[in-house]
Amino acid sequence: MKIEKLLFFLLVLLATGCTEEIDFNQVKEVSLTTTQDIDLVHFLLTQDNFVDDGGQTQQNGLVEAVKLDFLDDPFFQNRLVRIVFDFRMTNTFPQSLTAVIKFNDEDGVTRESITLEAAGSTNGEAIVSEYDVVKEGTAISNITTADTVLVEYYINTNSAPVVGSLKFESKAAYTVEL
Amino acid sequence: MVLLTSAGVAAQYQQLYDTDYLPQSLLLNPGNKVDFDKHLGIPLLSGVGVQAATRNVSVYDIFQVNERDEINERIRAKVDQLSNRDYAVLHQSLEILSAGFRTRKGNYISFGWYEELDAITYFPKDVATLAYEGNQQHLGYAFKASDIKARAEMVSVFHIGMNKKVNEHFSIGGRFKLYSGMFSAESTHNSGTFTTYLTPDGNNYYEHRLENINGGLKIAGIGSFEEVSESQILQNSIFGGNYGVGIDLGFSYDFNERWSVSGSLLDLGFINYRSRTYEYYGNGDFDFDGIEFIFPSVVDENTVIRPYWTDLEEEFDENMNFGERADVSYTLLRPVKLMGGLTYSFGEHLKCNCLDPEENRYRFKTGLQAMAIKRPGSIQAGLTAFLDAPVTSFLNTKLTYGIDSFTYTNVGFLISAKIRSFNVYLAADNLLSYSNIADSNTASFQICFQLISNTK
Numbered sequence: 001m002k003i004e005k006l007l008f009f010l011l012v013l014l015a016t017g018c019t020e021e022i023d024f025n026q027v028k029e030v031s032l033t034t035t036q037d038i039d040l041v042h043f044l045l046t047q048d049n050f051v052d053d054g055g056q057t058q059q060n061g062l063v064e065a066v067k068l069d070f071l072d073d074p075f076f077q078n079r080l081v082r083i084v085f086d087f088r089m090t091n092t093f094p095q096s097l098t099a100v101i102k103f104n105d106e107d108g109v110t111r112e113s114i115t116l117e118a119a120g121s122t123n124g125e126a127i128v129s130e131y132d133v134v135k136e137g138t139a140i141s142n143i144t145t146a147d148t149v150l151v152e153y154y155i156n157t158n159s160a161p162v163v164g165s166l167k168f169e170s171k172a173a174y175t176v177e178l
Numbered sequence: 179m180v181l182l183t184s185a186g187v188a189a190q191y192q193q194l195y196d197t198d199y200l201p202q203s204l205l206l207n208p209g210n211k212v213d214f215d216k217h218l219g220i221p222l223l224s225g226v227g228v229q230a231a232t233r234n235v236s237v238y239d240i241f242q243v244n245e246r247d248e249i250n251e252r253i254r255a256k257v258d259q260l261s262n263r264d265y266a267v268l269h270q271s272l273e274i275l276s277a278g279f280r281t282r283k284g285n286y287i288s289f290g291w292y293e294e295l296d297a298i299t300y301f302p303k304d305v306a307t308l309a310y311e312g313n314q315q316h317l318g319y320a321f322k323a324s325d326i327k328a329r330a331e332m333v334s335v336f337h338i339g340m341n342k343k344v345n346e347h348f349s350i351g352g353r354f355k356l357y358s359g360m361f362s363a364e365s366t367h368n369s370g371t372f373t374t375y376l377t378p379d380g381n382n383y384y385e386h387r388l389e390n391i392n393g394g395l396k397i398a399g400i401g402s403f404e405e406v407s408e409s410q411i412l413q414n415s416i417f418g419g420n421y422g423v424g425i426d427l428g429f430s431y432d433f434n435e436r437w438s439v440s441g442s443l444l445d446l447g448f449i450n451y452r453s454r455t456y457e458y459y460g461n462g463d464f465d466f467d468g469i470e471f472i473f474p475s476v477v478d479e480n481t482v483i484r485p486y487w488t489d490l491e492e493e494f495d496e497n498m499n500f501g502e503r504a505d506v507s508y509t510l511l512r513p514v515k516l517m518g519g520l521t522y523s524f525g526e527h528l529k530c531n532c533l534d535p536e537e538n539r540y541r542f543k544t545g546l547q548a549m550a551i552k553r554p555g556s557i558q559a560g561l562t563a564f565l566d567a568p569v570t571s572f573l574n575t576k577l578t579y580g581i582d583s584f585t586y587t588n589v590g591f592l593i594s595a596k597i598r599s600f601n602v603y604l605a606a607d608n609l610l611s612y613s614n615i616a617d618s619n620t621a622s623f624q625i626c627f628q629l630i631s632n633t634k
Contacts, residue, residue: 021242026248030250032309039468041468042470043471170382170468171382173312
């Protein structure tokens, strides 16, 4: 091929350069859904939380609270679409225990709650109770209007002595749309 | 605007390299043979170039129109495919002033002023994976902050160079450059990891660990991001306060009438940034396994509710140091470039419209050219075969075929016309992608108008 023809070919190629259909407006549709799994609270309860030194039951219920400022942050209020809570309770008490997890707003009104049951141990061996709790839709709105999480624990006393421990573990998978 | 990658950068350099009939070849090799006695660029038009490239992804990959999938699926597929060695490059240059002349001793002095933007960002694979797939699917995996690597610099360059013909076979040259940093953003020295460990025997499900975190973003020329001003960036082209120096070195040597070799080292220099600088930084270590509730014991009279969240924030702040500060000083090396070429001349003898019409020239030149650029995360290299030939006494062409990290089929060309003293040239690459330019990984375009003349 002579150089003149080659040059002509290149010029034609340049002049006829084109592109298949693309649409930059699709950028408006771009979204990212991300889920991050984060530990929540953990604790260990023993008989010392319920009985005195003489073994007498002093209280059946406990409550502890944590203020989670990020929950009512506009970012979460606008972007959080789903939470999957995981709870694991390892119980050696012969009694079952009931946990109530409350999401309260700044006025102390409970907007959402979760009730869990830790089965009692019959022979002192650890009994593991696990729960997955999914919150979506209005439940998410309720949670993001709360700013405080309360964990209430009740030991369901029976004739057996209150001796043992309960290990509580929790995490949450937050799904956020960006 | 044409999009290019560093492959495009490589290809475009190769199109102008060793073109002894164009003054711009002296910017790529100050020791190149010079086939003219003086030149004068048309201000702002003597070198307009833009190049962009993306490795392993194209505009079409993301923005194509089809009914099979939607854009988020395509992005997700690319996130899976790309690695932290993939990157995108944008390079733009504009010659503001350009001139040169031959001295009585026969040396060629060239000088000028050009503006250059060079930006590169590596694909932050670990960050993207964490964002798209979450940490639950990668328990025990250390997500690396070092995957965050990006740099952009816009500089104004004043330069003067000299080309000396040592003898009939050997030419050498050097160029001194004074850089004025117009804008800089740099985040290339990030380190540390984020890991979520499964802890069956621990306090909670997981342990989240930030380890040896150290990194940040430095910017210069504009102050903080809240203060970005285009006019300020333009003002920085002359007296911005961010200055640096550098040199180019090069040579060319003719083994005989047919064979020659050349090489150059460009932008061996640095810029010290100290004006309108700002830094965002973070460092430290932090472990987290959730908030531990301490329920009051019945024998514990202290019933005060602990401020768990506040305690956690304070613990985080004690261990992780995040902040921002103004008036930092830092120095960046210029992206040094190494180039070389081996040329073989053949074909009919030519009566050329060149500096020495008596010179024994062959019509065609072919050979190989190699180039490498030092980048923050790697060396970007390319190899190009070329054929250079005049079509007529006033029309030169150069056809190139390059391989690099972006494509193995980069066909480019240069066409240069010279009518009397007026010269215009046009260069473009990756011609094989012209059937669907958006699907190209690399493309470049350059145009120039200037005056070139010989005294003979």
